[in-house]
Amino acid sequence: MSQRAFSLPLRTIVTKAVKPQWICRRCLATQQSSSIPSEKYSKGRTSELLSTQLPQKHLPPQVLAHVNAESLPINEQEQWERVEPHKKIVGVVVSHGKMEKTVRVRVAAQRWNERIKKHYRHDINHLVHDPNDSLTTGDVVELHRLKVSKQVEHVVARIISPFGKPVEERPPVPTPEERLAEYKAKRMVKLRRRELRIRAGEGDAEAIQKLKEMGHDPGAGAKPGVGRQDNLQQNVGKSRTPSSGAILGSQGQKLPEGVLPGGKEKVGKTNERAQRNKGKAVKSDAKFQERRREAQEKDQ
Incomplete structure (x- = not known):
């Protein structure tokens, strides 16, 4: 009787065994992603x-x-x-790369015309903070209100629809x-x-x-003579000397010649000042009456 022959697939004979390739540890370390631990x-x-x-x-x-x-x-x-x-803010990036970490985003809006009682499209451009430079022109993004500087009052929240490069290949949005x-x-x-x-x-x-x-x-930022003023007397509206900051005539200070306490008026007799002020008032009243009479004559 003939025995049954043991057959092997042809590919086991033809195909050569692939030797494992040796890779050094340094190369393996460079091939691993270093972003995971960070x-x-x-x-x-x-x-x-x-x-x-x-x-x-x-x-x-x-x-x-x-x-x-x-x-x-x-x-x-x-x-x-x-x-x-706040409500959801969605816009389109219209400019990037001109300012560091800042892009210009156009947000669709409407303006009411009071004369014809109708709304018209009136888009608004915002300067938006882009911390990681993740945006390009054409991206549809969502914004959050955040005052970063005097001109920049918005920050990018997420990329809704990227334009060009996929989101996975860009720096992540915080x-x-x-x-x-x-x-x-x-x-x-x-x-x-x-x-x-x-x-x-x-x-x-x-x-x-x-x-x-x-x-x-x-000692940086400290100025001589500047400190806490909790126990000092508040004198709002009164003149002070530029050197010491004290009020003229207070705390036994010697006044300059011809100056009253406060440093605004010269020393003089009260009657003389009153007569001078009275004369100014009379002249002003006379001019007013004359101009009023001329205006009435023109109307007639």
């Missing part, structure tokens, strides 16, 4: 800043308007509840939480520096040393 770090840093309470009573309402309130402290959550959200975290980070540094300056003004050697380590002059 994203994790930024998210952790953002959540940490959001949960931090700033040593100030109120935050700007525009910064709190679109933030998720669950990650905020209790005091800031109460402020968030009092903020009134979320409202990231904007609030950035505001808190800058504010904390400023408040810390202010506290150190106050302590340095009181003579604290440790605060002076910390300011020097930060690269700041402990």
Whole structure:
């Protein structure tokens, strides 16, 4: 009897075994995406800043308007509840690249014509803050109100419809939480520096040393003779000397020759001043009567 032959596929004989290619660890490290750890770090840093309470009573309402309130402290959550959200603002980018981190966005609007009682299209152009230069001309974007400078009062919230390059290939648009975290980070540094300056003004050697380590002059911004004026007498509307700032004639000061207290009028007899003022009033009244008589004659 013939035994059944054991057959192998032809491809196992023809095809050569592919040897595994050796890749060094340095090349593997360069092939891995380095954005993942930074994203994790930024998210952790953002959540940490959001949960931090700033040593100030109120935050700007525009910064709190679109933030998720669950990650905020209790005091800031109460402020968030009092903020009134604005309506949705959608526009088209009409210009980019001419200003750093700023684009021009056209928002469709209408204007009422009172004469013919009809609405006409009247588009409005806004300068919009683009923190990461993510926008190009033609993008349809959503805006949030945020006063960045004197001329820029809006910030990009998200890209609704990109034009040209996809959204995945562009720098990410910061979320409202990231904007609030950035505001808190800058504010904390400023408040810390202010506290150190106050302590340095009181003579604290440790605060002076910390300011020097930060690269700041402990006495920068201080002016001679300027300080707290809590216990000083308020004299609104009275003239002061440019040197000392005191009122003329107060606290036993010697007045210049021919000057009354306050420094406005010269010393003289009351009767003479009254007669001079009376003469001016009589002349003014005579001119008024003469002009009135001339006007009546012209009308007749």
